[in-house]
Amino acid sequence: MGICTFTGLAMLKMLAGFLLLLFISDGISSEQGCSYQNVLNYLNLTRSNELFSMTRPVKNYNTPTHVSLEVLLYAILDVVEKEQKFIPYVWTVMRWNNEYISWDPNQFCGIDNVSIPTDILWKPDLTIEEMTEKDKAPPSPYLTISHEGDVEVQNDQVLVSTCMMHIYEFPFDIQSCSLSFKSVVHNAREIKLYASENSSEATELSRELMRTQYEWLFINMSVSTNYANKSADPDVVIFTINMKRRPIMYIVSFLLPVLFFLCLDLASFMISDSGGEKLSFKVTVLLAVTVLQLILEKILPSSSNIVPLIALYCIGVFALMMLSLLETILVMYLTGKDSQDNETDGDQSLESCNKDQAP
Amino acid sequence: MGICTFTGLAMLKMLAGFLLLLFISDGISSEQGCSYQNVLNYLNLTRSNELFSMTRPVKNYNTPTHVSLEVLLYAILDVVEKEQKFIPYVWTVMRWNNEYISWDPNQFCGIDNVSIPTDILWKPDLTIEEMTEKDKAPPSPYLTISHEGDVEVQNDQVLVSTCMMHIYEFPFDIQSCSLSFKSVVHNAREIKLYASENSSEATELSRELMRTQYEWLFINMSVSTNYANKSADPDVVIFTINMKRRPIMYIVSFLLPVLFFLCLDLASFMISDSGGEKLSFKVTVLLAVTVLQLILEKILPSSSNIVPLIALYCIGVFALMMLSLLETILVMYLTGKDSQDNETDGDQSLESCNKDQAP
Amino acid sequence: MGICTFTGLAMLKMLAGFLLLLFISDGISSEQGCSYQNVLNYLNLTRSNELFSMTRPVKNYNTPTHVSLEVLLYAILDVVEKEQKFIPYVWTVMRWNNEYISWDPNQFCGIDNVSIPTDILWKPDLTIEEMTEKDKAPPSPYLTISHEGDVEVQNDQVLVSTCMMHIYEFPFDIQSCSLSFKSVVHNAREIKLYASENSSEATELSRELMRTQYEWLFINMSVSTNYANKSADPDVVIFTINMKRRPIMYIVSFLLPVLFFLCLDLASFMISDSGGEKLSFKVTVLLAVTVLQLILEKILPSSSNIVPLIALYCIGVFALMMLSLLETILVMYLTGKDSQDNETDGDQSLESCNKDQAP
Amino acid sequence: MGICTFTGLAMLKMLAGFLLLLFISDGISSEQGCSYQNVLNYLNLTRSNELFSMTRPVKNYNTPTHVSLEVLLYAILDVVEKEQKFIPYVWTVMRWNNEYISWDPNQFCGIDNVSIPTDILWKPDLTIEEMTEKDKAPPSPYLTISHEGDVEVQNDQVLVSTCMMHIYEFPFDIQSCSLSFKSVVHNAREIKLYASENSSEATELSRELMRTQYEWLFINMSVSTNYANKSADPDVVIFTINMKRRPIMYIVSFLLPVLFFLCLDLASFMISDSGGEKLSFKVTVLLAVTVLQLILEKILPSSSNIVPLIALYCIGVFALMMLSLLETILVMYLTGKDSQDNETDGDQSLESCNKDQAP
């Protein structure tokens, strides 16, 4: 019976042991170790552990999550005036604290940070207000967690964003486009958002990174934070990129030719009114300017309420040429009328000449 | 034996305990707590719990789900007349009640709402009838649930929708494009859909939000609900966006040049018929108008059953010029014939002159 | 001992009970109830139950699955002649029977249908033969199952399909494009496919639905079913959409201008051959027609083996103008030669005149 | 004690039975049956069974997997000379043997094949070397397995592939584009690849399937297999599609007009040199040819090292016209000089005439 008891007890223990083993085997298998997996096992950080992916990782819901944000400009890929699109290639770094992550590096041979797949941890739902298309660049597959619970996500993103263009001074314009980061569902009490760099740092670092500057010359980047007035609103961090257009190709291929044609039109006043060539010359030059003006329409958005200077320049040149044409036609008409009168006079004088010769 | 019994019973209890532990461990681990995860544990709200994601979350199937909808306009990104596309950038908020979600905030240190990943809860299958492409903007990853079971989903969407354009008065036209929200599989008895804002609120809020107004000036947004006649049909909430085109660039780059060319053509009547320059001038002006007319064809859809005014204007100017050209040719022909007759007369008079001189 | 036996037996029962509980807890928890989840529990319809998602849902493999198909036309979004693409926006409804789904509505407070996520049930692999791109519209997330096992999937799809265009009579053409639905892996013995509407119903319903008709006027939709000859082949249901182009913009912007230019060319015969203006006039008109012809090339596919009427019209006008130009040159040449001969005669007469004057 | 023993044993058996039941319940539930699910249960073919999805399905790794490949051409969707792209719409069928799949049809009422979702079985990693974009057509969701372990995957694919274009004889050119199928990670010892059709069969079947032939006329399809020289290399099956361009639209809209303009230029030699109209005529014709030449630049890739015949034709016509223009200018210059000399002679004669008249 004692044996039976023992057997029962032993069996009990064995069973418990086995079940425990089951627990342990996907829990904390070995408490110390030098591999990254040991840390994850210690933290019980697995794909299926919903503690890490479901909610904001704070132990008391009143604790806000401090999210620091760093944005650097890699390249200005495209600026489409017609569609008011701005496509920068940026480098973003987000950092925040996860209270469920914490380990003693001494227990794990000194491991103080581990990189793990991005999708198994909760991430702040920062969106960019101006963004109108999904990020086209491949996302970074891993993020880094430190032993103090700090999580860092780095990413390079191609942002297709909408930006209000000021085309009044085109092509000598300076544009400033903003990227406003904010959380969609978390208010300022839940997520405290701030930029980890100030404007001058961001500008300097971006300048170092910038590889290819095409049409647009990066001037600077200003960083500002709009702290929420009401706690129900989210904090907003705004990165504003200022840039200057390089106008040289527009000068060479548009402004100069139009000016040339204007010169030609002015020079045409020296052509004598008598022959038909003056009119033909002037109307051909007008046609050439019309063709050039169509190019302009491809570049500029047909939208602004103020007519840009370049359109005024173009339509001005056009109008000037038209007026000079009208003036030429008028002069020719008057001259023609005059000479007709003269001719009739001439005919009279010829008649008189004939009369003179007659006798 | 008693011991054996005891052992058996104890073993039984132990086993039951372990199994209970298994249950509990992924059920309700700690009944009170201040972290969001405590709430989720209390609700048993996990990714694998199909109670939350499979069906409409009501305890009695006769209870309808009231879905409130709020749509605000962020920006009018594009209006493509040629393809009859309307691409607004909107902010949508959907709210409904999930009967399986409910907790007492007092039990959880006052937590009254939790944000969780979007994909683990049932969502109403609202579609926009006019939408022809998937949302291009990145979706919001989280939604918010309240302790009373209210679920709120916020999203900013770039909607590529089809819209009937009225181009008769182009470019002085006003367009109104609709977004009709309705459920695909749920009828009005199952989902009661209504807008949480009236027309004037929606207009005012959208006006505040609107950042970049390009070609289109937002006038207002009207909200209306078509309640289903038959209970088998779904409710439909229709948001209609009215907007006005800013015509200034079209005036500057199309209407004015055409008018200028018409003036030139009229002015050309002052050119004397004698030389070849009149014809050459007029046909070159006609060519320029033809080129401008091709621009028009790029903008306007080749589809409407009514010819838009601008096309009539253009083809009218074209026809006028052609008629004036034909008239010029006719006049020249008649003048030519006349002068030929005169010449023969002149020859006769010359002959007579010679005769006069002869003796 | 008896006790021991009892204990053992009891323990046995308890264990069995617990295990049963495990079964039940994710099986049939409560046999009656008024919530949708009760039905799913009764059916054991879960995401992980492979019975529902893996194979054709029949209890005997010889039973064919009857799939009824309904297609309605919402809008004709685009017809690209150049690329022979046809992009309709259609509404499709598929219905079939799942033998594993069945419940007694009386047991569940009268619930006779439940909507569940689309991806957890087997669906017939109907493809459209002509389709060349994935559906761009967002798919419907839910389908409906009835208590008799009928499954209904509704979807609105933007179909990018290839279609043989007949451009001979462009722009007065009528096009008919087909959408052929068939199963890829299932033959006619396995899936019996039929249309749930006849041609006239489909036409009438589509006419009611159609919102925006742009360039194309919907004529009708015919539905036909090609039953497989051999049982190894699949049934094919073909929906053919007939539509008529609205030619008015093409008339206004292409046919009329070309006709105008032809008139001008004909009128130019009245211009006197003497001056250079006739040639210059005719060649400018020819240039204008060339420019217009290039527009044509953008619209029409460079592919057909029959030259479309409009191209013949265009090249005909072009050839006519060229011939008239050649004729003009020839006439001018001959006239010139004639007048040269006359001039030499004239010189002779002048000489004689001088001679006459000499004495 | 015996009872106790019995109890223990019984309990043991019961436990074993339950555990067995657990096994069975997701293993082989019922050995015979007429539903497809019975077969899958017998095979233990579930989504989670990694035996089927992880590795090449052979019991001995030395056994090669024979993969037969069938490719039929549905349509030639696009050929972009400028970007050297070839976009065919093909029908591919892959067949291979899975050694883990095998059942006796007699045990299952005669079921000899089952269709199951595509993603749960291992598939050969065949890629097309020339392919540069992901398949745009929706993939087939199911594949078929037979009772002998043969797996068949059918798919219709829109392949965006790169193809070396030979544009020397454009638009009378014949292009041949290849699709080379090979495995990326498996060498010829592991996957033996062969085409299940020969060239003439492939050609004939494709001809039957072909629905829409636009610009390109399908000539034939040749199938060849490059067996690997070294066993570490993979077998390659190459399908070469030969096709002929239909040149009629290019003739009508490009070759003919250029020829017409050349005729006009030649005819212009008959225009008298005296007036200014000859030069003006010739330069306008030259301008028209320039405009047409720009069209050519849109079609042809600016890449080939051999100048295509059509470009030579065009630049030849251009050069010819220019030479004739230069010749005209020279002749006019010389004539002008001559007539000036004559004029001075004429002045002299006039002077003499005056002298004659003087006295």
Add this chain to the structure above:
Amino acid sequence: MGICTFTGLAMLKMLAGFLLLLFISDGISSEQGCSYQNVLNYLNLTRSNELFSMTRPVKNYNTPTHVSLEVLLYAILDVVEKEQKFIPYVWTVMRWNNEYISWDPNQFCGIDNVSIPTDILWKPDLTIEEMTEKDKAPPSPYLTISHEGDVEVQNDQVLVSTCMMHIYEFPFDIQSCSLSFKSVVHNAREIKLYASENSSEATELSRELMRTQYEWLFINMSVSTNYANKSADPDVVIFTINMKRRPIMYIVSFLLPVLFFLCLDLASFMISDSGGEKLSFKVTVLLAVTVLQLILEKILPSSSNIVPLIALYCIGVFALMMLSLLETILVMYLTGKDSQDNETDGDQSLESCNKDQAP
């Protein structure tokens, strides 16, 4: 009792056995075997085993992972000067060691490598700095692991990358575009990156692979490694592709015509100033050059700070023609004035003549 003990023990063993069986069944089922699955079972390499997919696969975190990289160029698909885009089609091979993978081939009939799905193993997070769009080509679904733990991933990728274009010498330019591979989250202490080929090998192998060279002639590929200065920075391997444009089409369709027109303009000096044809001729030639110049604007980015030679050539020719036109106008004006003076002289002489005749 002994029996009871035995029973208990036996039961214990049986239970243990069953549980062990459970373990084993998804662990190491059979220690020896000739199928790939045996190896995976031995390694316990399953989709759910997070040991393989979560962290860098080293047993001691101080061990760096050596990643060797091989990049071969397949084709240069596109070079877009306007958008500064470079789209190569490359073949990349990555190799590294996974310390958790290791088996004795002798135990498994000599299996020394296994191919498994790509997504179940950890992969280095190598990104290409210049890449701005996700890989468009379909990724390879399998990777290969060897018995020593070496993992090899092969992939063919279509890389849309940004590249600084030097267009000064266009179209006789040589471009060099870089692809910089580096890890995002791992520094040089964690991932040691090196290229497995040197520049000459890469060039030679790429030359063999290259199939289609369109506009761009591949010159060579240079490989260099930037070892991190600070251990916190990552190693960077840079592949630089040098290529030469084939300028022949640009010569034929742009440079030659412009030169032709310049010749015509120079030749026009031989045209006599008297008639109107000289001016008309010159202005038409100028118009033609303007049209050609617009083509240039489509190709060249409107961005560079140095004006490319070809633009200078074009604007130079343009300016030259304009100056010659102005000169012509001036000469005509002066000649006209002169002849007017002469005429008045002539009138005077005529008067005197008349006077002479008078008496």
